[in-house]
Amino acid sequence: xxxxxxxxxxxxxxxxxxxxxxxxxxxxxxxxxxxxxxxxxxxxxxxxxxxxxxxxxxxxxxxxxxxxxxxxxxxxxxxxxxxxxxxxxxxxxxxxxxxxxxxxxxxxxxxxxxxxxxxxxxxxxxxxxxxxxxxxxxxxxxxxxxxxxxxxxxxxxxxxxxxxxxxxxxxxxxxxxxxxxxxxxxxxxxxxxxxxxxxxxxxxxxxxxxxxxxxxxxxxxxxxxxxxxxxxxxxxx
Amino acid sequence: xxxxxxxxxxxxxxxxxxxxxxxxxxxxxxxxxxxxxxxxxxxxxxxxxxxxxxxxxxxxxxxxxxxxxxxxxxxxxxxxxxxxxxxxxxxxxxxxxxxxxxxxxxxxxxxxxxxxxxxxxxxxxxxxxxxxxxxxxxxxxxxxxxxxxxxxxxxxxxxxxxxxxxxxxxxxxxxxxxxxxxxxxxxxxxxxxxxxxxxxxxxxxxxxxxxxxxxxxxxxxxxxxxxxxxxxxxxxxxxxxxxxxx
Numbered sequence: 421x422x423x424x425x426x427x428x429x430x431x432x433x434x435x436x437x438x439x440x441x442x443x444x445x446x447x448x449x450x451x452x453x454x455x456x457x458x459x460x461x462x463x464x465x466x467x468x469x470x471x472x473x474x475x476x477x478x479x480x481x482x483x484x485x486x487x488x489x490x491x492x493x494x495x496x497x498x499x500x501x502x503x504x505x506x507x508x509x510x511x512x513x514x515x516x517x518x519x520x521x522x523x524x525x526x527x528x529x530x531x532x533x534x535x536x537x538x539x540x541x542x543x544x545x546x547x548x549x550x551x552x553x554x555x556x557x558x559x560x561x562x563x564x565x566x567x568x569x570x571x572x573x574x575x576x577x578x579x580x581x582x583x584x585x586x587x588x589x590x591x592x593x594x595x596x597x598x599x600x601x602x603x604x605x606x607x608x609x610x611x612x613x614x615x616x617x618x619x620x621x622x623x624x625x626x627x628x629x630x631x632x633x634x635x636x637x638x639x640x641x642x643x644x645x646x647x648x649x650x651x652x653x654x655x656x657x
Numbered sequence: 658x659x660x661x662x663x664x665x666x667x668x669x670x671x672x673x674x675x676x677x678x679x680x681x682x683x684x685x686x687x688x689x690x691x692x693x694x695x696x697x698x699x700x701x702x703x704x705x706x707x708x709x710x711x712x713x714x715x716x717x718x719x720x721x722x723x724x725x726x727x728x729x730x731x732x733x734x735x736x737x738x739x740x741x742x743x744x745x746x747x748x749x750x751x752x753x754x755x756x757x758x759x760x761x762x763x764x765x766x767x768x769x770x771x772x773x774x775x776x777x778x779x780x781x782x783x784x785x786x787x788x789x790x791x792x793x794x795x796x797x798x799x800x801x802x803x804x805x806x807x808x809x810x811x812x813x814x815x816x817x818x819x820x821x822x823x824x825x826x827x828x829x830x831x832x833x834x835x836x837x838x839x840x841x842x843x844x845x846x847x848x849x850x851x852x853x854x855x856x857x858x859x860x861x862x863x864x865x866x867x868x869x870x871x872x873x874x875x876x877x878x879x880x881x882x883x884x885x886x887x888x889x890x891x892x893x894x895x896x897x898x899x900x901x902x903x
Binding site for chain 2: 469472473474487488489490492495496498499500501509510540541542543560
């Protein structure tokens with residue numbers, strides 16, 4: 421039995437006059453890649469804010485065993501810093517300067533941003549920016565990684581490539597991941613477990629286990645079926 | 658090239674109109690008289706001394722405003738309670754012409770540099786406060802969330818997030834404010850001081866030296882452009898450019 425990294429018990433979140441999340445139970449095990457998929461406006465981002473500790477639940481309890489970093493859809497990089505400086509900002513404190521330089525170089529290489537180390541975010545393409553966000557978040561060496569539609573602002577081909585890169589990077593440096601998306605294909609490509617969320621107030625409609633090795637081909641056994649199951653659940657078929 | 662050409666055209670038109678007798682005597686000087694005035698004033702050192710006197714007042718007034726306005730603007734921008742308490746009053750004083758403060762400036766500070774510096778301070782302080790507050794209030798929340806993940810302290814958030822995030826708007830605000838300060842110093846010097854380019858102009862008028870008035874006007878305009886150019890250069894600093902390039 422793996423350790424539980426994140427646990428939500430009877431969690432609810434309200435804005436004045438609006439129940440966004442209600443009665444949500446969810447646990448995430450160590451090293452698991454959990455994908456939450458649901459229609460837009462279903463409270464997915466709110467869920468991630470709660471998991472990251474950026475918002476407090478109105479009801480229920482949240483247990484988080486470890487530090488987390490969040491990657492956003494767009495605009496999370498500091499525009500006044502170069503790629504190198506942004507990644508450096510992600511590093512945990514306490515490394516000696518030489519060690520820091522080495523770690524930054526490593527992440528620049530993993531995310532293929534070496535050439536753009538001294539470039540500012542606004543001078544990069546959307547895909548490069550998200551790679552830099554990924555590098556900054558992973559460089560922090562936290563146990564938990566939260567991703568809020570990180571590839572949704574990218575074009576289809578870049579998005580597909582980024583998913584594969586995420587999978588490859590996580591294979592090398594495992595983390596507990598909660599990935600939120602509205603993209604069903606993306607969910608099925610990535611998740612060890614997929615939680616299908618219903619619209620407001622958010623609650624779990626269905627949980628799918630997907631013990632299929634990654635990277636997954638669209639035609640691999642189980643993949644298309646899972647997609648169909650999610651579509652059915654969301655009333656899209 | 659073009660600006661020089663248009664300048665030359667204006668000069669030719671002025672010269673031609675003067676030669677054609679379009680201006681009643683004593684209303685507009687001959688261009689050549691202005692050139693001679695420049696020569697005399699430069700030779701006597703008065704033009705340089707007056708320019709330095711004006712720049713000195715602008716520098717201190719503006720610096721003082723910057724030092725107090727940016728912190729106040731940050732507080733007003735980041736705290737809703739302070740904003741609702743102070744913003745209407747900052748707006749009130751910003752809308753009040755700095756020239757209206759001249760009587761108080763003289764009563765409080767007498768004659769000389771202090772009243773002029775005070776007027777410059779008043780003219781720029783409320784503007785910079787307002788611009789800083791607006792910029793600080795508009796910093797995207799996402800930056801602070803990232804900073805929370807990084808467990809930055811409140812001080813670190815101020816210096817590593819808020820200040821760099823508003824720097825492009827600050828640069829623009831400073832650029833506008835220095836322009837205002839330069840305009841206001843001339844007015845202040847016409848009343849409260851006995852040196853500076855503003856005083857040079859009043860003094861020249863009292864002596865019916867319209868050539869000298871034009872000489873002062875040209876100097877004021879040229880230095881205004883110079884100050885603007887200097888401040889616009891700040892926008893080219895790499896960690897500021899992102900605010901203008903996007």
